[in-house]
Amino acid sequence: MKVADKHGRIIQAAIKVFARNGFFNSRIAEIAKEANVADGTIYLYFNNKYDILITIFEEEMGKIIARVKQEIAKYDDPREKLYHFALLHLSLVEKDKDLAELIQVELRQSSKFIKEYKNRKFAEYLHIIAQILKEGQQQGIFRQDVKPGIFKRSFFGAMDEMSRFWVLSSRKKYSVKTAATQISQYFLNGILEDPQKPGKPASKKKKSTGKKKRSVK
Amino acid sequence: MKVADKHGRIIQAAIKVFARNGFFNSRIAEIAKEANVADGTIYLYFNNKYDILITIFEEEMGKIIARVKQEIAKYDDPREKLYHFALLHLSLVEKDKDLAELIQVELRQSSKFIKEYKNRKFAEYLHIIAQILKEGQQQGIFRQDVKPGIFKRSFFGAMDEMSRFWVLSSRKKYSVKTAATQISQYFLNGILEDPQKPGKPASKKKKSTGKKKRSVK
Amino acid sequence: MKVADKHGRIIQAAIKVFARNGFFNSRIAEIAKEANVADGTIYLYFNNKYDILITIFEEEMGKIIARVKQEIAKYDDPREKLYHFALLHLSLVEKDKDLAELIQVELRQSSKFIKEYKNRKFAEYLHIIAQILKEGQQQGIFRQDVKPGIFKRSFFGAMDEMSRFWVLSSRKKYSVKTAATQISQYFLNGILEDPQKPGKPASKKKKSTGKKKRSVK
Amino acid sequence: MKVADKHGRIIQAAIKVFARNGFFNSRIAEIAKEANVADGTIYLYFNNKYDILITIFEEEMGKIIARVKQEIAKYDDPREKLYHFALLHLSLVEKDKDLAELIQVELRQSSKFIKEYKNRKFAEYLHIIAQILKEGQQQGIFRQDVKPGIFKRSFFGAMDEMSRFWVLSSRKKYSVKTAATQISQYFLNGILEDPQKPGKPASKKKKSTGKKKRSVK
DNA sequence: GATGAATGAGTCTTCATTCAT
DNA sequence: GATGAATGAAGACTCATTCAT
Numbered sequence: 001m002k003v004a005d006k007h008g009r010i011i012q013a014a015i016k017v018f019a020r021n022g023f024f025n026s027r028i029a030e031i032a033k034e035a036n037v038a039d040g041t042i043y044l045y046f047n048n049k050y051d052i053l054i055t056i057f058e059e060e061m062g063k064i065i066a067r068v069k070q071e072i073a074k075y076d077d078p079r080e081k082l083y084h085f086a087l088l089h090l091s092l093v094e095k096d097k098d099l100a101e102l103i104q105v106e107l108r109q110s111s112k113f114i115k116e117y118k119n120r121k122f123a124e125y126l127h128i129i130a131q132i133l134k135e136g137q138q139q140g141i142f143r144q145d146v147k148p149g150i151f152k153r154s155f156f157g158a159m160d161e162m163s164r165f166w167v168l169s170s171r172k173k174y175s176v177k178t179a180a181t182q183i184s185q186y187f188l189n190g191i192l193e194d195p196q197k198p199g200k201p202a203s204k205k206k207k208s209t210g211k212k213k214r215s216v217k
Numbered sequence: 218m219k220v221a222d223k224h225g226r227i228i229q230a231a232i233k234v235f236a237r238n239g240f241f242n243s244r245i246a247e248i249a250k251e252a253n254v255a256d257g258t259i260y261l262y263f264n265n266k267y268d269i270l271i272t273i274f275e276e277e278m279g280k281i282i283a284r285v286k287q288e289i290a291k292y293d294d295p296r297e298k299l300y301h302f303a304l305l306h307l308s309l310v311e312k313d314k315d316l317a318e319l320i321q322v323e324l325r326q327s328s329k330f331i332k333e334y335k336n337r338k339f340a341e342y343l344h345i346i347a348q349i350l351k352e353g354q355q356q357g358i359f360r361q362d363v364k365p366g367i368f369k370r371s372f373f374g375a376m377d378e379m380s381r382f383w384v385l386s387s388r389k390k391y392s393v394k395t396a397a398t399q400i401s402q403y404f405l406n407g408i409l410e411d412p413q414k415p416g417k418p419a420s421k422k423k424k425s426t427g428k429k430k431r432s433v434k
Numbered sequence: 435m436k437v438a439d440k441h442g443r444i445i446q447a448a449i450k451v452f453a454r455n456g457f458f459n460s461r462i463a464e465i466a467k468e469a470n471v472a473d474g475t476i477y478l479y480f481n482n483k484y485d486i487l488i489t490i491f492e493e494e495m496g497k498i499i500a501r502v503k504q505e506i507a508k509y510d511d512p513r514e515k516l517y518h519f520a521l522l523h524l525s526l527v528e529k530d531k532d533l534a535e536l537i538q539v540e541l542r543q544s545s546k547f548i549k550e551y552k553n554r555k556f557a558e559y560l561h562i563i564a565q566i567l568k569e570g571q572q573q574g575i576f577r578q579d580v581k582p583g584i585f586k587r588s589f590f591g592a593m594d595e596m597s598r599f600w601v602l603s604s605r606k607k608y609s610v611k612t613a614a615t616q617i618s619q620y621f622l623n624g625i626l627e628d629p630q631k632p633g634k635p636a637s638k639k640k641k642s643t644g645k646k647k648r649s650v651k
Numbered sequence: 652m653k654v655a656d657k658h659g660r661i662i663q664a665a666i667k668v669f670a671r672n673g674f675f676n677s678r679i680a681e682i683a684k685e686a687n688v689a690d691g692t693i694y695l696y697f698n699n700k701y702d703i704l705i706t707i708f709e710e711e712m713g714k715i716i717a718r719v720k721q722e723i724a725k726y727d728d729p730r731e732k733l734y735h736f737a738l739l740h741l742s743l744v745e746k747d748k749d750l751a752e753l754i755q756v757e758l759r760q761s762s763k764f765i766k767e768y769k770n771r772k773f774a775e776y777l778h779i780i781a782q783i784l785k786e787g788q789q790q791g792i793f794r795q796d797v798k799p800g801i802f803k804r805s806f807f808g809a810m811d812e813m814s815r816f817w818v819l820s821s822r823k824k825y826s827v828k829t830a831a832t833q834i835s836q837y838f839l840n841g842i843l844e845d846p847q848k849p850g851k852p853a854s855k856k857k858k859s860t861g862k863k864k865r866s867v868k
Numbered sequence: 869g870a871t872g873a874a875t876g877a878g879t880c881t882t883c884a885t886t887c888a889t
Numbered sequence: 890g891a892t893g894a895a896t897g898a899a900g901a902c903t904c905a906t907t908c909a910t
Contacts, residue, residue, distance in 0.1 A: 006895090022326055024241035028880060038896045043881065105326040108381070109239055133408070142408045150391055150399045151408065153382055154375035161374025162367060164325070173366055182367045190407035191350070191359045191368065223870095245905060255871040257907075266905065440891095456760055458675035462884060472892040474886075483884065539760045542815070567842070576842045583824055584833045585842065587816055588809035595808025596801065598759070608801055616801045624841035625784070625793045625802065657874090679901060689875045694902065 007045045009035045011059065014052045019098035023053055023106045057107050060099055061121035064092060068128060078136030079188055085129065086159055087180035093163040094176050101167040104160060126152045151187075158183050224262050226252040228276065231269045236315035240270055240323045274324050277316055278338035281309060285345060295353030296405055302346065303376055304397040310380040311393050318384045321377060343369045368404075375400050441479050443469045445493065448486045453532035457487055457540045491541050494533055495555035498526060502562060512570030513622055519563065520593055521614040527597040528610050535601045538594060560586045585621075592617050658696045660686045662710065665703045670749035674704055674757045708758050711750055712772035715743060719779060729787030730839055736780065737810055738831035744814040745827050752818040755811060777803045802838075809834050 013035035017026045028049060032039045046052045071088045072081040093100040107119070129152040136142035162179050166172050174182075185191075230252035234243045245266060249256045263269045288305050289298040310317040324336070346369040353359035379396050383389050391399075402408075447469035451460045462483060466473045480486045505522045506515040527534040541553070563586040570576035596613050600606050608616075619625075664686035668677045679700060683690045697703045722739045723732040744751040758770070780803040787793035813830050817823050825833075836842075 027878095039880090040882075040897060041895055044894070049880070109322045109326070136408075146403070146408045147391065147395070147399055150379060150396055151403065153378040154400050154403055157374035157376070157378025158371035159374070161370040161377060164374075165370055174364065178364070179367055182364055183371050186363070186368065186371055186407070187403050188407045190403070190405045191353075191363045244903095249872095256873095256905090257871055258869085260906070261869070461882095466893095473884090473894095474892055475890085477885070478890070542756060542759075570842075580837070580842045581825065581829070581833055584813060584830055585837065587812040588834050588837055591808035591810070591812025591815075592805035593808070595804040595811060598808075599804055608798065612798070613801055616798055617805050620797070620802065620805055620841070621837050622841045624837070624839045625787075625797045678899095683876095690901090691876060691903075692874055695873070700901070 006035070006037055006041060010037065010042055010045055010052070011056055015056055015060075015096075015098045015102055018053065018056075018106055019101045023049075053102075053106065056099075056102060057119075058121060061103070061125065065121065065124055065128070067092070068125070072128070072132065078132050078139065078141055079184075081132045081135075082129075082155070082188065083180060083184040085132065086155075086184050087177065089159050090163065090176045090180050093166060094172075097167050100163055104164050104167060126156055129155050155183075155187055158186070223252070223254055223258065227254065227259055227262055227269070228273055232273055232277075232315050232319055235270065235273075235323055236318045240266075270323065273316075273319065274336075275338060278320070278342065282338065282341055282345070284309070285342070289345070289349065295349050295356065295358055296401075298349045298352075299346075299372070299405065300397060300401040302349065303372075303401050304394065306376050307380065307393045307397050310383060311389075314384050317380055321381055321384060343373055346372050372400075372404055375403070440469070440471055440475065444471065444476055444479055444486065445490055449490055449494075449532050449536055452487065452490075452540055453535045457483075487540065490533075490536065491553075492555060495537070495559065499555065499558055499562070501526070502559070506562070506566065512566050512573065512575055513618075515566045515569075516563075516589070516622065517614065517618040519566065520589075520618050521610065523593050524597065524610045524614050527600060528606075531601050534597055538598055538601060560590055563589050589617075589621055592620070657686070657688055657692060661688065661693055661696055661703070662707055666707055666711075666747075666749045666753055669704065669707075669757055670752045674700075704753075704757065707750075707753060708770075709772060712754070712776065716772065716776055716779070718743070719776070723779070723783065729783050729790065729792055730835075732783045732786075733780075733806070733839065734831060734835040736783065737806075737835050738827065740810050741814065741827045741831050744817060745823075748818050751814055755815055755818060777807055780806050806834075806838055809837070 010031065014026075014031045017031045017034055020026075021030075026049075028042060029039055031052070032042055035042075042052070046055060068085060068088055072085055075081050075084055107122075130148040133142055133146060133148050133151050137144055137146070162183065227248065230248045231243075234248045234251055237243075238247075245259060246256050248269070249259055252259075259269070263272065285302060285305055289302055292298050292301055324339075347365040350359055350363060350365050350368050354361055354363065379400065444465065447465045448460075451465045451468055454460075455464075462476060463473055465486070466476055469476075476486070480489065502519060502522055506519055509515045509518055541556075564582040567576055567580060567582050567585050571578055571580065596617065661682065665677075665682045668682045668685055671677075672681075677700075679693060680690055682703070683693055686693075693703070697706060719736060719739055723736055726732050726735055758773075781799040784793055784797060784799050784802050788795055788797070813834065
């Protein structure tokens, strides 16, 4: 396995190198060295530098999606599903920071330089979140006015930004569990102390009301 | 003013060009052409290509931060502040897509190739969110167990992912107002139909119940 | 025989591939594929890429020379020999265009990149023409002042340029017989209507005669 | 002129280098060095390596064609024209061997690797010869059955092969004048001692006739 | 200050050749 | 002998940066 599977070795090397330097600042020669193959060997397995990046995305995202689907299938309750989605997502990020960084930082901008590339895997990943939401809506657990298209992006974005923080700062102030719990709490219960109060009060400008509702601070 | 302010013209040209091609696929010559100056002139105003990017970030983020601070200062209620933060953020994205894209896609990875650059402006931006939260917590409006470090990133991440969708897809399924409303709703009230129910039920595996599809809580 | 004779198969494949792409734009891999052998197998039969080219030349030119010698030996009259030389030369070109093209286009410049290679076969081919001429001169058929060194190249060049036309244009405006007849006519009789008139009149500048358009001779 | 005119300097350098090594074995770096410019500078004047070759051909052939047309316009007599065409052609070859070699050896095979390139200049050059012939035919000087399409290629081929000999061997056994005279003689008068005899005798096989016409050698 | 022609370091990619199987 | 995966040297071309004008 170490000797053979050049494809896998190159992929792993590329993940490391791309994560370290960024795609554009990575050299094929560096990947080759990291993978212990000759420069030219890389071109026996990939068409070009971009192709390596795309392949990483397709293959690794494929694995992640399968893993996540399998995980949330364990739970019935959409609330549970959402929480475990977050937990697993953040765990995977923690486990393979290089890959996480790559997906977050490099593949996001892939649309910029690979016009043809449609990020189907990413759409598929987001779709899982939307499905959980819809399930909950059908069961009457989640509010009907929540728009899946906005929710899936918000939820993913929340986790993702948290991940970026971990990935880039290389120190981790909060545990995966804490982060997953907090984030799912935000989305499930909101952050209001007393949920009976409306989340967004009728727009009332600071200066418009003479009888100040309360003095901030 | 248009003719004289070379610095500004170069910055604007660079925003356009970087947004169009990405930083690494943008050419100094293209920026120069767009700005109607000679290639060499750019080096009278900036040290190098990276410097243009950093300057864009510093200057434009500075403006945005000032703008946001001024906006939320209009409101007393932290809930209002949060909503208007989201509304303004998304409006700014909509108004200047090039800049938004640049900040989202390119500057995120600036740490990759500009090791010395610490993204203070971005931290400052996130800090505003944390401040709103803390304010609400002090007023007893927001729950005390919400961690500012996680919340600020989650909230920002939610908006940001939504923005990316707009910026990259160039079609806009939802209005700015809808998105801002939805997102602040998620974070303030959560998405539960009946907020009395706890957001995260005691962990209960699917397989545990054979018959009933599921009993929520 | 087809299966066994790898040498021959490689040669034939190389002729095809070289003719199609030119020597420098041909790939060993392509020749190997065309010959239905592995890339490495080629190096069991040839030292390197150049060696294939040289071998083609040596072997194929050898066959051609033998064929031509045998053909002209059938005729006594040097005039006949010359005509049949042309006829056979052009017929061979027509029959194997790939080989003809290769010899014409690629092997001509072989001296450029294979310093050691002296084109003996080609010299031998030209020599046949010179021999015919000398024979005719000894018989008093051909003029004594015709220089074999110039004649052999002129005659060959005439046929060769005609061949190149056929080979490169892939359409054939004139038949082999017509071309061979015309060319040998040019060299044997010249193109003058009245051979009594000298071919090259005493140099007389245009401007010398004001009225009469010109007086030949 | 030495300092400026980079275009011209690069062209001259390329002619030298291409002639020395052949197109495919020439390095851009070598041309740059020869021209005393940086590698990159070449790309300010030419699109790519092929473009240099094509430009050489177009520009230099253009000059040659103009020169030749001007020269033969001095003479009225088609026979004179033909002779002076040959004389000038060979003189030009002698004067700039590098260019001559380039045109002969490299540009001939240009069709192989530059599919789009149509060799119009070369066609134009050949056309001049055909025009001389037609002129002579109209004046009743040249035989009517001579086909311009064959004649122009034969005449050019004769000169060209002679040139190649000079160019490649770098020694010159015959003077330009001798060669020009001989070649035009061949084509105008043929090589027969007694032009009254038919150039091509009725096909008569060696062995078919018992009374040998003559014993060869 | 402004220009833009010139520079040349840097890298992806190709492909003839090798060699373990 | 035959294979074809692996090698790695080599080169066309790009483009950020400089500097003479």
